[in-house]
Amino acid sequence: xxxxxxxxxxAFVIGAIYTIQAxxxxxxxxxxxMAPKVLPIGLGILMTFFGLILTFQEVRxxxxxxxxxxxxxxxxxxxxxxxxxxxxxxxxxLLFNRIGYILSTIVFLEIVLTLFNGKKKWKTNTAVSICFxxxxxxxxxxxxxxILPKIPFIYI
Amino acid sequence: MEILSxxxxxxxxxxxxxxxMWVTIGGVLGTIVGMLPGLGPATxxxxxxxxxxxxxxxxxLITMAGIYYGAMFGxxxxxxxxxxxxxxxxxxxxxxxxxxxxNGRAEAALAMSAIxxxxxxxxxxxxxxxxxxxxxxxxxxxxxxxxxxxxxxxLSATASMAKGNLTRGFISMxxxxxIATVGIDAQSGxxxxxxxxxxxxxxxxxxxVIIAVYALGEVFKAFKMIKEGKKKMQTKFGKIWxxxxxxKRSKWPILxxxxxxxxxxxxxxxxxxxxxxxxxxxxxxxxxHSDEFGKGAIEGLAAPESANNAASVxxxxxxxxxxxxGSGTTAVMMGALLMLGLQPGPMLFQQHPNLxxxxxxxMFIGNMILAIVNIPLAGVLVRVxxxxxxxxxxxxxxxxxxxxYAISNSIVDFYLxxxxxxxxxxMSKTKIPTAPLILAVIVGNSMEQSFRQALTxxxxxxxxxxxxxxxxxxxxxxxxxxxYPFVRDKIKKKKSVAGLNN
Amino acid sequence: MRIKKxxxxxxxxxxxxxxxxxxxxxxxxSSGGNADYPKRPMEFIAPGxxxxxxxxxxxxxxxxxxxxxxxxxxxxxTNRPGGGGGVNLAYxxxxxxxxxxxxxxxxxxxxxxxxxxxxxxxxxxxxxxRLIADYGVFVVAKDSKFQTINDVMEALKxxxxxxxxxxxxxxxxMDHIQFLMMAKAAGVKNLKEIDYVSxxxxxxxxxxxxxxxxxxxxLGEVQGLLESGDLKALAHTAEKRVGTGVVAxxxxxxxxxxxxxxxxxxxxxxxxxxxxxAVKYWTDVLAKxxxxxxxxxxxxxxxxxxxxxxADEFKAxxxxxxxxxxxxxxxxxxxxx
Numbered sequence: 001x002x003x004x005x006x007x008x009x010x011a012f013v014i015g016a017i018y019t020i021q022a023x024x025x026x027x028x029x030x031x032x033x034m035a036p037k038v039l040p041i042g043l044g045i046l047m048t049f050f051g052l053i054l055t056f057q058e059v060r061x062x063x064x065x066x067x068x069x070x071x072x073x074x075x076x077x078x079x080x081x082x083x084x085x086x087x088x089x090x091x092x093x094l095l096f097n098r099i100g101y102i103l104s105t106i107v108f109l110e111i112v113l114t115l116f117n118g119k120k121k122w123k124t125n126t127a128v129s130i131c132f133x134x135x136x137x138x139x140x141x142x143x144x145x146x147i148l149p150k151i152p153f154i155y156i
Numbered sequence: 157m158e159i160l161s162x163x164x165x166x167x168x169x170x171x172x173x174x175x176x177m178w179v180t181i182g183g184v185l186g187t188i189v190g191m192l193p194g195l196g197p198a199t200x201x202x203x204x205x206x207x208x209x210x211x212x213x214x215x216x217l218i219t220m221a222g223i224y225y226g227a228m229f230g231x232x233x234x235x236x237x238x239x240x241x242x243x244x245x246x247x248x249x250x251x252x253x254x255x256x257x258x259n260g261r262a263e264a265a266l267a268m269s270a271i272x273x274x275x276x277x278x279x280x281x282x283x284x285x286x287x288x289x290x291x292x293x294x295x296x297x298x299x300x301x302x303x304x305x306x307x308x309x310x311l312s313a314t315a316s317m318a319k320g321n322l323t324r325g326f327i328s329m330x331x332x333x334x335i336a337t338v339g340i341d342a343q344s345g346x347x348x349x350x351x352x353x354x355x356x357x358x359x360x361x362x363x364x365v366i367i368a369v370y371a372l373g374e375v376f377k378a379f380k381m382i383k384e385g386k387k388k389m390q391t392k393f394g395k396i397w398x399x400x401x402x403x404k405r406s407k408w409p410i411l412x413x414x415x416x417x418x419x420x421x422x423x424x425x426x427x428x429x430x431x432x433x434x435x436x437x438x439x440x441x442x443x444x445h446s447d448e449f450g451k452g453a454i455e456g457l458a459a460p461e462s463a464n465n466a467a468s469v470x471x472x473x474x475x476x477x478x479x480x481x482g483s484g485t486t487a488v489m490m491g492a493l494l495m496l497g498l499q500p501g502p503m504l505f506q507q508h509p510n511l512x513x514x515x516x517x518x519m520f521i522g523n524m525i526l527a528i529v530n531i532p533l534a535g536v537l538v539r540v541x542x543x544x545x546x547x548x549x550x551x552x553x554x555x556x557x558x559x560x561y562a563i564s565n566s567i568v569d570f571y572l573x574x575x576x577x578x579x580x581x582x583m584s585k586t587k588i589p590t591a592p593l594i595l596a597v598i599v600g601n602s603m604e605q606s607f608r609q610a611l612t613x614x615x616x617x618x619x620x621x622x623x624x625x626x627x628x629x630x631x632x633x634x635x636x637x638x639x640y641p642f643v644r645d646k647i648k649k650k651k652s653v654a655g656l657n658n
Numbered sequence: 659m660r661i662k663k664x665x666x667x668x669x670x671x672x673x674x675x676x677x678x679x680x681x682x683x684x685x686x687x688s689s690g691g692n693a694d695y696p697k698r699p700m701e702f703i704a705p706g707x708x709x710x711x712x713x714x715x716x717x718x719x720x721x722x723x724x725x726x727x728x729x730x731x732x733x734x735x736t737n738r739p740g741g742g743g744g745v746n747l748a749y750x751x752x753x754x755x756x757x758x759x760x761x762x763x764x765x766x767x768x769x770x771x772x773x774x775x776x777x778x779x780x781x782x783x784x785x786x787x788r789l790i791a792d793y794g795v796f797v798v799a800k801d802s803k804f805q806t807i808n809d810v811m812e813a814l815k816x817x818x819x820x821x822x823x824x825x826x827x828x829x830x831x832m833d834h835i836q837f838l839m840m841a842k843a844a845g846v847k848n849l850k851e852i853d854y855v856s857x858x859x860x861x862x863x864x865x866x867x868x869x870x871x872x873x874x875x876x877l878g879e880v881q882g883l884l885e886s887g888d889l890k891a892l893a894h895t896a897e898k899r900v901g902t903g904v905v906a907x908x909x910x911x912x913x914x915x916x917x918x919x920x921x922x923x924x925x926x927x928x929x930x931x932x933x934x935x936a937v938k939y940w941t942d943v944l945a946k947x948x949x950x951x952x953x954x955x956x957x958x959x960x961x962x963x964x965x966x967x968x969a970d971e972f973k974a975x976x977x978x979x980x981x982x983x984x985x986x987x988x989x990x991x992x993x994x995x
Contacts, residue, residue: 026346043330047327047334108557128547199708343856358741478888479881480863488707491710499882501886504882
């Protein structure tokens with residue numbers, strides 16, 4: 001799939017949805033009631049317009065097929081890695097406040113390092129995860145005074 | 157001259173051994189804090205707040221100043237090494253600093269950033285001594301209409317960034333503006349695009365977008381490049397210094413960007429971020445090597461670095477002379493001053509001249525110490541590049557998330573990181589430039605608010621945007637900024653055609 | 659067979675133990691015994707960023723309590739900004755019943771509920787004490803044509819769009835509301851028509867530069883400029899004169915015939931359903947704190963007026979202010995039903 005054409009389509013869709021949302025914004029009660037909506041509506045229309053143009057430009061130039069030379073298997077592999085990284089990040093977000101900074105970061109880094117380094121290197125991965133999490137925790141939380149969630153029950 | 161004698165007094169304060177020690181500690185702390193993504197000078201100053209209770213006003217003020225400049229020096233370190241800006245003012249450093257590091261010129265990049273920062277800071281400090289008051293008065297002339305024009309001027313840099321493909325550039329810019337509309341609209345109190353999520357009421361912090369697009373985006377790109385063996389570690393490290401050629405090319409950009417940065421910093425609400433971006437665009441337009449910008453042109457790093465240090469000095473002007481915070485960091489500093497029992501404002505110079513001038517003197521000293529400290533420090537930091545990428549990138553991710561959490565303590569930002577990270581990756585794959593988006597996110601909200609503020613004041617008359625000389629000049633500059641890239645290309649084409657014909 | 663039984667017993671016992679233990683630690687969190695409360699460090703939360711008004715206030719309280727040795731446990735201050743205080747308010751709901759969290763709030767606590775930003779309100783907290791107050795002040799440039807606050811009100815009565823009011827908070831928030839309350843009391847009708855221009859933080863420079871006609875802000879915010887004479891204060895919203903020096907010369911709106919006050923109060927709150935022993939401890943400690951020299955000095959340094967109210971008086975005050983703000987917001991159409 002020609003990615004740029006896809007981008008154009010995305011832009012068109014995002015623009016359209018945004019414009020509709022913008023129209024649905026309530027009126028301002030003071031000042032010009034339309035004022036807060038003007039820019040959003042304008043932006044939405046522009047985005048929809050440019051999305052359309054990009055799609056046409058790309059389809060005219062390169063058709064719908066992708067120009068990317070890398071083979072499908074590798075592309076899929078990359079996408080898989082990205083999806084897993086995002087998944088790891090979401091898990092990170094969910095665990096963060098519940099099990100504290102150190103533990104959730106260890107989980108997150110373990111996943112990501114495995115993606116990068118492979119399962120075979122689990123010793124290195126685990127060592128890095130633990131060292132990083134503890135080190136950063138000490139530096140940020142104790143030294144810099146940034147609030148990081150503590151491990152429940154132990155309150156470290 | 158009276159001022160000089162005050163300044164001399166100030167130096168005697170700043171040069172006391174205790175204070176020298178404090179400014180160094182503050183400076184190093186600030187550099188480290190500034191390096192970490194998401195943490196900026198505001199965090200550093202906020203961290204030291206409790207300590208200031210015990211130190212006494214003189215020492216605490218000087219330490220805070222040290223942290224402040226340190227952060228300005230440090231922010232670009234991570235920009236250069238891992239393409240993740242330490243704070244807003246360091247974004248521009250990623251444009252050319254990171255490519256330089258990728259091309260094996262990390263040492264020169266780190267050195268240049270320290271040198272340019274130093275020169276920018278010193279020049280600004282010198283100028284500040286003499287023109288603080290007049291500049292402050294001039295800055296007051298900037299009303300909403302003028303701010304609007306300034307923001308538009310800043311945004312017009314998009315034209316040169318999007319030269320290759322206008323459609324893509326516009327999509328990027330519009331997307332950035334759309335992100336900027338999220339939050340409570342100040343003029344009407346209305347919530348826009350918050351979807352009921354409390355944390356979005358204050359809008360999406362541009363730093364989150366930047367960390368997502370740059371850090372996460374970089375990591376996603378790395379997956380492919382590591383497989384292809386394109387990512388190598390740097391094993392041999394050169395001296396942290398620049399070549400004569402580097403200096404020749406960067407000299408004027410540095411000297412030009414410093415006053416620019418200084419002045420923009422003096423405007424309340426515009427700070428290092430805007431200053432560095434405008435300086436970057438400026439130099440790109442003026443340079444004969446403009447095609448190299450974005451690929452590792454040394455002046456593309458030197459200019460914004462000079463500008464943002466100058467801006468940080470300039471930002472102290474409204475705080476010291478009028479008691480108005482010029483930026484988020486100066487707001488924190490003002491809070492600290494108040495806790496120390498000092499009222500920043502016109503009376504500060506009269507009531508506590510030693511303190512005020514000691515602070516100004518410490519700017520000179522601080523800049524010098526930081527420049528000296530940063531060169532060897534850079535030698536240590538550059539080793540970061542020797543960490544195998546497979547381990548370095550996950551660490552970058554770890555830093556990105558913790559840095560983001562440090563900004564606003566909210567998990568919602570984690571989800572935003574994922575969303576914008578994927579977006580950034582997709583944009584790079586489809587050759588949609590990310591710089592216009594970032595620029596738009598930074599200026600978008602201010603730009604819209606200023607526009608509406610101006611119209612409210614003028615009762616709907618658009619004439620207000622062309623009333624003052626400042627607005628008109630900015631307007632003309634904007635037009636030039638937009639047209640210049642295209643005109644210049646046309647001229648180049650003509651020249652090369654003429655050359656061929658000859 | 660026996661092994662299975664043993665395993666079952668072990669599993670059941672460990673489950674029971676863990677329940678009891680977690681219950682214990684939970685209990686410890688909420689009923690650590692009256693005699694030795696507080697045993698664990700307290701969490702002092704500022705619902706805004708570092709360096710802001712809330713942050714300053716709660717850090718000062720923590721410092722005074724420490725310096726006077728009224729409290730022996732650590733009271734580290736953390737920031738939980740967002741939603742105008744709403745994010746922290748939601749957080750406090752999660753910590754219902756906790757005895758180790760204290761937060762500071764001021765009028766936005768009421769406003770964010772009334773304008774619909776959040777569903778939670780001051781009723782979802784445990785008010786402990788009102789400590790200090792700043793007041794609203796209305797300033798103009800030193801060469802402004804307005805000499806008194808009544809000049810402004812008269813101009814607004816004739817043409818509500820003739821005076822541009824600027825402030826640093828967004829529309830419907832403090833700087834806006836405090837002015838409207840005065841205008842209403844002065845007899846200005848169509849409050850909705852009055853133009854309020856919201857700035858990020860540069861309001862003071864805007865009035866100095868002559869871009870707006872009047873700047874509505876907190877008295878503490880512009881003291882330096884008032885002392886230097888760059889700005890002229892037309893009136894402030896306290897009950898009677900406050901402060902020293904230049905500040906003491908500023909008339910109140912009441913003196914000039916406008917019967918209204920606006921208090922930018924700041925007080926301490928615990929989470930909802932804060933245990934009684936904790937409430938009692940803190941109300942006692944705070945009552946003692948406001949009498950100390952250290953607190954007085956801190957107040958003077960920051961130009962905070964003493965506005966101490968104990969928990970019950972504070973609750974009554976909050977109820978009344980809630981009604982007052984409701985009225986104004988309704989008039990300008992920003993009240994969420």
